[in-house]
Amino acid sequence: MAKQIIKRILGLVLILFVLSFLVFGIMYLAPGDPAEKRLTSQGVVVTKEILQAERERLGLLRPFIVRYADWLKNVLVGDFGVSFKDDLPVGPKLIKGLENTSGLALCSLFLALLISFPMGILSAVKKGQPVDHVVRLFSFIGNSLPNFLISVLLMYLFCIQIKIFPVIADGSIKGLMLPALSLAIPMAGRFTRQIRSEIIEQLGEEYVMGMKSRKVKGRYILINNVLRNSLGHILTIIGLQIGTLMGGSVVIENIFRWPGIGKLVMDSITARDYPVIMGFVLIMGTIYVVINLIVDISYRFLDPRSF
Amino acid sequence: MNHKRKKINRIKVTISAVVALLLVLIALMASVIAPNDPYVTNASAIRSAPSAEFLFGTDNLGRCVFSRVLYGARTTIAATFILVAVSFLLGSFVGILSGYYGGVLDEITMRIADIMLAFPQMVVAIAVAGILGGGLSSAMIALGITMWTGFARLARSHTFAIKNCPYVQAARLAGKSGPAIMMSHILPNIIAPLITNALTQIGTTMIGISGLSFLGLGVVPPTAEWGSMINESRAYIQIAPWAVMYPAIATIVTIIVFNYLGDCVMEYRDED
Numbered sequence: 001m002a003k004q005i006i007k008r009i010l011g012l013v014l015i016l017f018v019l020s021f022l023v024f025g026i027m028y029l030a031p032g033d034p035a036e037k038r039l040t041s042q043g044v045v046v047t048k049e050i051l052q053a054e055r056e057r058l059g060l061l062r063p064f065i066v067r068y069a070d071w072l073k074n075v076l077v078g079d080f081g082v083s084f085k086d087d088l089p090v091g092p093k094l095i096k097g098l099e100n101t102s103g104l105a106l107c108s109l110f111l112a113l114l115i116s117f118p119m120g121i122l123s124a125v126k127k128g129q130p131v132d133h134v135v136r137l138f139s140f141i142g143n144s145l146p147n148f149l150i151s152v153l154l155m156y157l158f159c160i161q162i163k164i165f166p167v168i169a170d171g172s173i174k175g176l177m178l179p180a181l182s183l184a185i186p187m188a189g190r191f192t193r194q195i196r197s198e199i200i201e202q203l204g205e206e207y208v209m210g211m212k213s214r215k216v217k218g219r220y221i222l223i224n225n226v227l228r229n230s231l232g233h234i235l236t237i238i239g240l241q242i243g244t245l246m247g248g249s250v251v252i253e254n255i256f257r258w259p260g261i262g263k264l265v266m267d268s269i270t271a272r273d274y275p276v277i278m279g280f281v282l283i284m285g286t287i288y289v290v291i292n293l294i295v296d297i298s299y300r301f302l303d304p305r306s307f
Numbered sequence: 308m309n310h311k312r313k314k315i316n317r318i319k320v321t322i323s324a325v326v327a328l329l330l331v332l333i334a335l336m337a338s339v340i341a342p343n344d345p346y347v348t349n350a351s352a353i354r355s356a357p358s359a360e361f362l363f364g365t366d367n368l369g370r371c372v373f374s375r376v377l378y379g380a381r382t383t384i385a386a387t388f389i390l391v392a393v394s395f396l397l398g399s400f401v402g403i404l405s406g407y408y409g410g411v412l413d414e415i416t417m418r419i420a421d422i423m424l425a426f427p428q429m430v431v432a433i434a435v436a437g438i439l440g441g442g443l444s445s446a447m448i449a450l451g452i453t454m455w456t457g458f459a460r461l462a463r464s465h466t467f468a469i470k471n472c473p474y475v476q477a478a479r480l481a482g483k484s485g486p487a488i489m490m491s492h493i494l495p496n497i498i499a500p501l502i503t504n505a506l507t508q509i510g511t512t513m514i515g516i517s518g519l520s521f522l523g524l525g526v527v528p529p530t531a532e533w534g535s536m537i538n539e540s541r542a543y544i545q546i547a548p549w550a551v552m553y554p555a556i557a558t559i560v561t562i563i564v565f566n567y568l569g570d571c572v573m574e575y576r577d578e579d
Contacts, residue, residue, distance in 0.1 A: 101535075140567070144562045152537060253540070265434075281430065292425075
């Protein structure tokens, strides 16, 4: 098993290396000149000479490989370069945004699990009954709602009609509620469906029938055996949603002005601030593959058969 | 019992397919149905409430929301269908080839697919669409970069499973060429799961396209598209909620219909 884990980690390093190359390559080929953008945003009248000098200063005139190697070398020691927009180092900006984004993501993940766990179990146990149909209907609708729509509707309802929550998420707990809920609702829909089908599958296993025939209480089987056995699968399901959560948080942060990494990257896209965009993709990619690796490994640990 | 369930499932598939087709028809006939020009601004009817002339009211520039929702259907549905179709064709082509021939080709394509799958789709899409600059086509490219891999993997694994079946071997012994076998024996046998996958991707793709447009990375205004309409109108939702609500309802209904269709088809196939 240790051998497999090492193999996976090596594969992961290779994937990240390829990603860094792709990210840099796309940025290199991208239309739009950051030097020109920067000068015009400062209100400088752009002439050929000034433009050339600015490009030289930003190091945009060096050959591709040199620029890539230079960038990668710095990234590996945590230096993501300086922002084209305001000359501030990109690393701290990304970290600050990441802190806020993780807060939002964890909060919404927690909310989603809080909704979907009881719902999924309930509808699995009451399969085919009215409760099951209602839960399935809601989880289906939740799964079909784009999160930007949910956030606009929630905003309209809670900020304008009933004024309980602030429109702009200022970083307080109260401001966190609506963005977290917007992310949690579609996720809860997906989790509920998957938890339901996983538990139904477990309930059909022979060991459940065996225990039932030995008059073990249904509730006892559910908690001690079925839930324990489904945990690995449920963890994988959560792991698979991390990517959607990351993409969704970019949208939500921009609607609620939550100062996370997603808002930072959208601001940088408008300003063609390449170092920030590159750092964003690299960091998100790294987190995503690392989380998936952890999920894979813990899945093996949670599966009683792996011992 | 099982027979009855199957019958119910068939009815469900038929009904949802008819409704989905109806939506596509409405989208195609947008220019016939729309009562007003979706791009004509009207200074005397800014943000007016729904009326007989403007069924869904007007937006901030006095444009007819009903007509814009109809034209938006065309934008969203056409973009989604094209994207899913291209990913489906490209992914299946690559998947069947690498599943059938294996070897180096398989190694290379599957490694590329691995790398694509290793990153969250929407994050990649936002970055790519952002770099390519706005525009519907760049949003479609951004989403397509990761989408074809799903089809490729599916096609590959199914091809792999049947390529040594007796009937394929018989065709090979009879002297049929690789491409001919793939076309006449492999493709017909693996097309069903691929089409099911395509159907289930429609809802997700719509969410992706309207999400990118909402962020300003999709269609360029003034093009009518639901996501960007909602984004434009949400600033004055207090005064003119209809300018947000109708495109929102259109988005939700369309996604629900296509998701339901995908679910029903999947269930129907599982019964077999």
